[in-house]
Amino acid sequence: MAKKLDADQQLRAAQPEEVTVHVPLELLWDFDSLTTVKKDILGRLGCLACTSGFDIRWKGVREFVVNPALEVRQLNELGR
Amino acid sequence: MSRLDLGVGLALMPGLIDELERVADLVDCLEVEPQTFWWETGDPDAPFRLDRDDVVGLTHRVDAVLVHGVTSPIGGSRRPGPFMVQLFAETAELLGARLASEHLAFNEACSDDHGSPATAATFSTAFFLPPRQTASGVEVAADAIHLFQAALSTPFSIETPVSYLRPRADEMDDGAYVAAVAERADCGILLDLHNIWANQRNGRQNAREYVDQLPLDRIWEVHLAGGFERHGYWLDAHSGGLHPELLALADDVLPRLPALRAVVYEILPEFVSQDGHDGLRCDLEAIQRLVAVSGRRRVATPAPHIAPRTPPPAPNHEPRDGPDSWEQALATLSIGRSADHAGQLGVELADDPGIELLRELVAAGRNGRVASSLPLTTQLLLTSLGVDGVDDTFADYAAATEPAMWGSDEGRRFAAWAQQRFVDHPSILAALRFDIAALDSVRTNHPATIEVEFEPLTFIASIHDGRSTDDVPTGRFRVTVG
16 A cells, blocks of 8 residues: 655655655565565565475465455465 | 484574564474575675674574575585585574584576586576486585585585476485485485475375485484475475374384484465464474474484495496486476477476476566565556566566576566566656665665656555556656665
């Protein structure tokens, strides 16, 4: 879900030219709602898939995004 | 040290850290991937640095730690790089690790089968593939193990691999091969019972026969995990749950292991709770019961004694295809290339139905790494192209490029490819710039600056909401990300 912009951000956003904006990683990658993109990838950019198993991350994102109720369902269906 | 002195362990991933307190009464030790404490540097000569503060933070939370590598498997003819081995050893030392292990597998191969393995260009599969189970395969594995042993002050073990391929007449039995490697290298064995049980289900050696071929006093650690079936194969998916047949196998095998020190459970964070069921706690309780019963039973074999033995007999003659040809053929097929690029052995291997599964698993890994490292771009692609469109895009990307081992590298590789593919789509190009800036910021620990033509906050909010970016105000924006 979109974050609410504070007044200062809205003011800056309304100016069309030569605007400098700071975007925190937490806002850019929307950690609160995109549940399959974990905060842990911030620090450890890597190795979940260095296994011999099935990487479920893309499937999780697919199901999350295409489900308008924002429910994560696919993980259960895959695992059981 | 006494038998089962390290008790029941949990394989720790960053996403499981929040679960630790809840199951603290069931976890006696933690198995950690050293790579968890490594940060990218961008320096090709020293690509990672060790986060010592994080290591110290973990050691305060648990009595015993085991380390389990996930990037430098020791089953292939490409030796692990000295920097990675040294960093592995340094991390193990700092953690005060009681045991160390790596996978008896390979994930890298020469680009063609004519060059010397030491000098030829290589490519990564970013996925563990089964090693060549021949006498020369034993030798290359032993050489790689010696590199770890020389750097480590911790006892080193090799993990029994999973294989989705059919057994081959020109190879040793699975158990005999692992035994030969362990004896030749004089190392321990991490017996992954789920792996060898999955192998049995998928048509390979019977798991109990496999264990019978192992030197039992070299088995210092056991792995248990859950999996699921896909296309008729049982996958080593770490998806929670302990199959009753696996528990029965463990019940038979554990009491036979005189030098066993820990039984470790592997589960991905995504599967910890399903349908309101606390699978993690339930499975750990089952393993605690198993270990308690096993610990009480009398071990039938002699007390632990690690002594060199005569390796089991090798096949009568070394097969035509050595480890390097095997790795080149299997890796080429697994990353989706045709058998035309995989030599004579590749043509033969392509008939194995397990190859199609490996291709799917390798592709799933690549898609997962792109989706995780480029989340804004992925979400915009889904909104713009739909699920089928993104699947097609990922397939085209995979066909045009080779896998990257690390998530951020796969993200950057995809971004470079996508900048050409979507050259006429300014919103996708902008999303890529945002994601890459975020990766750069993480790498350097400083904000990264980019210029975009979309008002950034509205642009990001639109993507997160699944709305079109067509109405986002445009202009010249300098954005710091981080």
